[in-house]
Amino acid sequence: MSNESKDLKPATNMTRRTFIKGTGAVAATVALGxxxxxxxxxxxxxxxxxxFKNAKTFTSSCTMECLHHNLKGYVVDxxxxxxxxxxxxxxxxxxxxxxxxxxxVNHPDRIKMPLLRTGxxxxxxxxxxxxxxxxxxxxxxxxxxxxxxxNQGLCYKTGSGNFGQLVNGVAAAFFNYLGGCTTLVxxxxxQVVTTTMPPMLGSRYEDxxxxxxxxxxxxxxxxxxxxxxxxxxxxxxxxxxxGARMVTIDPRFSETAAKSDEWVPILxxxxxxxxxxxxxxxxxxxxxxxxxLLKHTGVPFxxxxxxxxxxxxxxxxxxxxxxxxxxxxxxxxxxxxxxxALSVAGTDLAxxxxxxxxxxxxxAKKWTPEKVQEETxxxxxTVIRLAREYATSKPAMIIQNMxxxxxxxxxxxxxxxxxxxxxxxxNFGKAGGGVCDAGGVGTNIKVNDAIPxxxxxxxxxxxxxxxxxxxxxxxxxxxxxFMWIMTTSMMTQYPNTNKVKAALKKIPFVVVVDSLxxxxxxxxxxxxxxTTVFEYTDLLAHNRHHYVQLMEKAVDPPxxxxxxxxxxxxxxxxxxxxxxxxxxxxELIEVCLKGTGITLEQLKKGxxxxxxxxxxxxxxxxxxxxxxxxxxxxxxxKSKGFNPVVTxxxxxxxxxxxxxxxxxxxxxAVQRKINRTIHSTFGTLPWICEATGSTPHVLIHPEDxxxxxxxxxxxxxxxxxxxxxxxxxDVKAHIKKGIVAxxxxxxxxxxxxxxxxxxxxxxxxxxxxxxxxxxxxxxxxA
Amino acid sequence: xxxxxxxxxxxxxxxxxxxxxxxxxxxQQTAPAVSFRRxxxxxxxxxxxxxxxxxxxxxxxxxxxxxxxxxxxxxxLDNGIxxxxxxxxxxxxxxxxxxxxxxxxxDPEEGKTSKCSYCKERIDQGLQPRCVEACPGGNLAAGxxxxxxxxxxxxxxxxxxxxxxxxxxxxxxxPAKAFKK
Numbered sequence: 023m024s025n026e027s028k029d030l031k032p033a034t035n036m037t038r039r040t041f042i043k044g045t046g047a048v049a050a051t052v053a054l055g056x057x058x059x060x061x062x063x064x065x066x067x068x069x070x071x072x073x074f075k076n077a078k079t080f081t082s083s084c085t086m087e088c089l090h091h092n093l094k095g096y097v098v099d100x101x102x103x104x105x106x107x108x109x110x111x112x113x114x115x116x117x118x119x120x121x122x123x124x125x126x127v128n129h130p131d132r133i134k135m136p137l138l139r140t141g142x143x144x145x146x147x148x149x150x151x152x153x154x155x156x157x158x159x160x161x162x163x164x165x166x167x168x169x170x171x172x173n174q175g176l177c178y179k180t181g182s183g184n185f186g187q188l189v190n191g192v193a194a195a196f197f198n199y200l201g202g203c204t205t206l207v208x209x210x211x212x213q214v215v216t217t218t219m220p221p222m223l224g225s226r227y228e229d230x231x232x233x234x235x236x237x238x239x240x241x242x243x244x245x246x247x248x249x250x251x252x253x254x255x256x257x258x259x260x261x262x263x264x265g266a267r268m269v270t271i272d273p274r275f276s277e278t279a280a281k282s283d284e285w286v287p288i289l290x291x292x293x294x295x296x297x298x299x300x301x302x303x304x305x306x307x308x309x310x311x312x313x314x315l316l317k318h319t320g321v322p323f324x325x326x327x328x329x330x331x332x333x334x335x336x337x338x339x340x341x342x343x344x345x346x347x348x349x350x351x352x353x354x355x356x357x358x359x360x361x362x363a364l365s366v367a368g369t370d371l372a373x374x375x376x377x378x379x380x381x382x383x384x385x386a387k388k389w390t391p392e393k394v395q396e397e398t399x400x401x402x403x404t405v406i407r408l409a410r411e412y413a414t415s416k417p418a419m420i421i422q423n424m425x426x427x428x429x430x431x432x433x434x435x436x437x438x439x440x441x442x443x444x445x446x447x448x449n450f451g452k453a454g455g456g457v458c459d460a461g462g463v464g465t466n467i468k469v470n471d472a473i474p475x476x477x478x479x480x481x482x483x484x485x486x487x488x489x490x491x492x493x494x495x496x497x498x499x500x501x502x503x504f505m506w507i508m509t510t511s512m513m514t515q516y517p518n519t520n521k522v523k524a525a526l527k528k529i530p531f532v533v534v535v536d537s538l539x540x541x542x543x544x545x546x547x548x549x550x551x552x553t554t555v556f557e558y559t560d561l562l563a564h565n566r567h568h569y570v571q572l573m574e575k576a577v578d579p580p581x582x583x584x585x586x587x588x589x590x591x592x593x594x595x596x597x598x599x600x601x602x603x604x605x606x607x608x609e610l611i612e613v614c615l616k617g618t619g620i621t622l623e624q625l626k627k628g629x630x631x632x633x634x635x636x637x638x639x640x641x642x643x644x645x646x647x648x649x650x651x652x653x654x655x656x657x658x659x660k661s662k663g664f665n666p667v668v669t670x671x672x673x674x675x676x677x678x679x680x681x682x683x684x685x686x687x688x689x690x691a692v693q694r695k696i697n698r699t700i701h702s703t704f705g706t707l708p709w710i711c712e713a714t715g716s717t718p719h720v721l722i723h724p725e726d727x728x729x730x731x732x733x734x735x736x737x738x739x740x741x742x743x744x745x746x747x748x749x750x751x752d753v754k755a756h757i758k759k760g761i762v763a764x765x766x767x768x769x770x771x772x773x774x775x776x777x778x779x780x781x782x783x784x785x786x787x788x789x790x791x792x793x794x795x796x797x798x799x800x801x802x803x804a
Numbered sequence: 805x806x807x808x809x810x811x812x813x814x815x816x817x818x819x820x821x822x823x824x825x826x827x828x829x830x831x832q833q834t835a836p837a838v839s840f841r842r843x844x845x846x847x848x849x850x851x852x853x854x855x856x857x858x859x860x861x862x863x864x865x866x867x868x869x870x871x872x873x874x875x876x877x878x879x880x881l882d883n884g885i886x887x888x889x890x891x892x893x894x895x896x897x898x899x900x901x902x903x904x905x906x907x908x909x910x911d912p913e914e915g916k917t918s919k920c921s922y923c924k925e926r927i928d929q930g931l932q933p934r935c936v937e938a939c940p941g942g943n944l945a946a947g948x949x950x951x952x953x954x955x956x957x958x959x960x961x962x963x964x965x966x967x968x969x970x971x972x973x974x975x976x977x978x979p980a981k982a983f984k985k
Contacts, residue, residue: 072833075929104830107938115940118826142951248819253940259817277819278856697821707834713843714821724849755849 063459066402072103073729080576081108081628083562084120086700087182087211089253090462090567091116092629093123095556095576102127102556102577111628112569115254118713119700125553125707126575132537134581135550143527143545146549156548161533161596164200167503174482176203177529179490181510182211183703186465186560187614188472188587188607189592190509192325197506197591198364202478206791208487210423210515215459217788221656222441223450224646227565228639229461230419235260236454239415240409242270244441246428248277249697251423255281260360261454269408270402271296271427273692274721274763286408287758290692291397291430291673291795296405297439298670299394302386303409310413312313315364318643319445319652322362323355324371324791330666332378332655340648343369355649377475378655381667382442382774389670397670397678399758403729413447417455420444424460426692431673434659434787438668445652451640452580461639463632467618469563469570472587472610473602488782488791491521494528505532508552513541513768514702517793518782520745528769535586539707541770551583558585559607561614561625568633570618572611572625607682638769673795675781677701678759680797687742688799689726690761693776699767706769718749718773719764722800727753728783730800737803739765742796745778748803762800808865808884809922809948810974811936812956813858814983818943819982820845820856827938828860832924838909841935842921846964848982855980858944861907861920862973863884869899869908869919884949884974885922904966905973922946942952949974 077096081334084091092112096104101534104123107115136156141147151159178197180190193612197203207572219226234240234257248255258281262268270279271286271293279285288296304310304583315321323332323342335341341354344362352371353360364379391402400408420440420763422428428437440457449455463469465686484500490512505526516522526532526545534546537554560573583593587607594603605613609623620630640646647653660666677684698714699705732738734753739746740762747764757763764776782792816928820843826833832920834905841860855911858942867886870878877892895915906920912964921972931937936944958976960968962983 106827107940109937113824115938117821117940118823121823121826121830121938124830168933249821252819252821252823255819256817256941256943259941275852275854277854281817281819287854709826712829712836713825713837754847756847756854797939 033346039754080574083571085185086703089698119704122707122709132580137549139547145164155706169264171503173201175503177502178506183509185564188560191471195473198475204482204485207484210791214788214790218434218437227461231712232454232457232636233453237261237419240268242421245274245423245425246278271756273761293427293436294439298386299389299405300409302414310446314448319553323378324375367507378754417452420457429794431792432671433790435668441506451643465562466633486784491525494525505529511702512540517780519778529633552723553579553585559610569629570632571629675795687799691796691798693766698766702767718768719747719752721752721757723759742798747776747778812945812976814943814978815857816978818856824858825933827934835911855984862975864971864973866971868902869927872898872902920979930963
């Protein structure tokens with residue numbers, strides 16, 4: 023909106039009344055129907071104000087799939103009374119969610135004892151049992167399953183609800199001590215980044231957040247850092263104040279788009295076409311950085327036309343061959359004194375060989391600006407301008423950050439297209455440049471597993487995460503008799519939720535470990551109460567923050583809630599796993615830290631920076647691949663029957679894909695992350711509900727709404743063949759016409775997850791999740 | 805001239821995370837639905853516009869809450885804070901109606917009204933108001949109004965906001981671009 027915004031007249035419909043009311047910010051009192059959810063303020067908000075002056079302070083971390091900010095907790099009389107960002111020991115500040123954890127710890131609806139189902143699954147009828155009874159029952163069920171179905175009848179799922187070092191890894195160790203089990207593979211969040219980035223660049227979790235403020239051009243591509251990278255967003259503003267241009271590509275006029283110079287709406291799942299179209303301009307107008315391409319990328323590597331494979335010097339894993347323009351011969355890419363040819367088109371070699379550059383250009387050249395416009399709805403002139411701006415404003419940074427663009431049917435190619443753009447323009451390895459992924463401690467130091475995991479006693483089969491429901495219902499690959507779910511809420515996060523629900527009902531014994539009665543716990547046979555942050559000791563050293571942090575126990579958990587670690591330790595004792603699990607948290611933290619150069623004593627004084635500052639991934643163009651170059655040809659894609667270079671494949675669940683389906687369900691739905699939750703975490707805390715609202719919404723364009731007789735604030739049903747999602751219409755032109763934005767993370771007790779309608783298609787190149795290629799229709803609730 | 809504290813709000817860089825709002829709630833332990841600081845949204849469709857403004861009490865020079873309170877619950881302190889003696893409040897809501905900014909918050913459970921005190925107790929300890937301290941974007945500042953004016957440029961009102969002439973609020977707003985002249 024850059025050009026228009028300069029002439030933009032202030033909204034004229036603002037009155038004093040609307041100013042006082044604001045919009046959306048004043049939530050009505052929370053109304054949570056269903057099982058055991060109350061909407062009253064937590065008890066910390068009651069009674070006489072607490073005097074924080076004499077409080078004892080402890081530090082911990084906000085450990086779900088977010089930025090892992092260090093937190094300072096205030097304790098008075100054994101009760102957690104306030105949480106603040108531990109600034110400046112952590113130089114970025116925790117957000118409203120982190121501060122609200124005080125209400126999580128003190129939540130009146132905490133689960134305090136193991137709960138055994140007495141009614142139907144999902145009915146919410148339970149009886150409290152003792153830990154001894156619960157553990158005996160679990161051991162019995164495990165043994166029964168092993169006897170009747172074999173180890174493949176066991177399954178577990180950990181998620182991103184807790185990245186503590188003594189949590190998820192311990193589950194993996196535990197199930198391997200049992201001999202192994204059926205496992206779920208592929209993260210719902212960023213699987214295709216995990217499978218695309220390492221073969222191309224040599225690693226994952228390489229974030230450029232330290233130098234955002236040095237960028238001259240920030241291309242925010244299908245992600246919304248104003249919400250999902252919020253504590254670093256001031257750096258974007260800093261860059262802009264120094265003259266950087268920021269452009270946001272998103273179907274929705276996001277919070278980030280609102281801060282950008284330009285919003286580029288796009289059809290979901292078409293990002294690779296836009297990327298290739300931009301690359302075509304960059305190649306044809308010779309805006310690429312030839313020196314960088316030759317020195318630091320594999321685009322000159324020769325490809326045998328007969329086999330379609332890159333050729334290598336005999337006996338060498340990394341000895342890719344290139345055509346040397348000086349000696350006019352085929353030589354290893356890393357030989358001194360050569361000038362590799364980008365292209366061999368038009369030479370004698372062309373009969374037998376091509377180069378990676380030629381392969382890439384062959385894909386890019388199909389995407390004329392006009393064709394890109396047809397496919398993506400990004401105007402042709404915008405495609406040309408974006409390409410020129412991005413290639414000539416240096417350093418330029420692409421913000422990828424596990425964005426929604428890659429949760430699409432061929433998301434791997436969209437991820438790859440962004441890497442191509444950064445490589446072709448020589449933006450990698452420079453302050454203010456590169457491609458921003460999530461990143462953190464694990465990229466630079468190796469933190470050990472707390473409990474070394476034995477090798478499983480066989481291969482028991484895998485379930486692609488998006489297909490959890492379908493696979494379980496079809497006993498594919500195995501009939502599952504026992505399921506353990508922790509640190510995740512499948513009933514809010516997994517696509518095609520009706521199938522997930524049916525699957526949880528089908529599995530004879532489901533254990534859910536959680537601290538509150540989550541949407542998933544509702545469908546358990548046994549719920550085990552666990553601790554939350556500030557109630558147990560742990561180590562946080564993962565891929566989201568540059569600091570290693572000690573998570574201190576500040577208060578006792580309610581009732582008989584136990585840490586995930588302790589639960590496994592108790593079970594390990596019953597199952598006779600020996601001493602491996604039998605250590606204190608502090609001892610296990612020492613194990614984790616061994617060899618890192620960081621000590622527990624150091625961490626007791628505060629978070630420890632474990633990443634070079636500023637961190638510049640692939641500094642000076644040195645990549646972490648075997649060749650140390652960006653390898654833009656991905657053999658793994660070829661082995662799966664796909665083009666080894668980035669290609670655009672039209673999604674199926676898309677208006678131009680399956681036309682019959684699109685006629686029935688003509689609206690494209692994307693699923694957005696909202697300020698109130700991280701996935702579903704925090705979703706029922708009173709302060710969060712009060713500040714951000716407690717009702718799911720769907721954002722719909724005024725023209726799409728009018729065509730369906732829907733007005734702003736109407737209750738509507740979003741539906742397709744998979745199911746329906748009931749919510750409230752937010753009618754605004756803040757989304758491209760023809761697309762609607764669903765909100766991620768709503769609990770069953772709040773009306774249910776929008777994932778009831780989202781696609782469970784498995785992205786075929788990397789095994790990813792494609793919720794953002796979902797077709798729906800919307801009707802007014804009768 | 806009497807001393808006067810104030811707030812600077814960098815609306816141009818505010819991205820609406822609402823951390824200030826929850827930090828305030830947590831610090832002041834306010835009742836459900838009572839928020840001394842709120843983040844307002846401003847939206848427009850054609851052309852699209854979305855902006856957010858975080859506002860607590862503006863500790864006005866001519867506070868209408870104080871002027872209209874029938875029991876004298878409000879006082880203007882030496883440092884310019886408009887302070888409510890909550891024990892005097894009778895819940896009549898005159899201040900709620902009088903304040904152009906919708907600052908005083910009535911709690912139906914308690915039957916009384918309360919409002920932002922500029923974190924008076926924290927100020928007395930040499931701390932900043934909690935909202936300012938908590939803002940991850942560094943988009944709020946507190947301090948002596950004259951010093952804030954020397955450091956930041958901005959306005960007391962933009963189109964759609966109440967006229968500053970009513971109360972002379974102790975605020976400097978750097979408006980979002982859509983509200984800039």
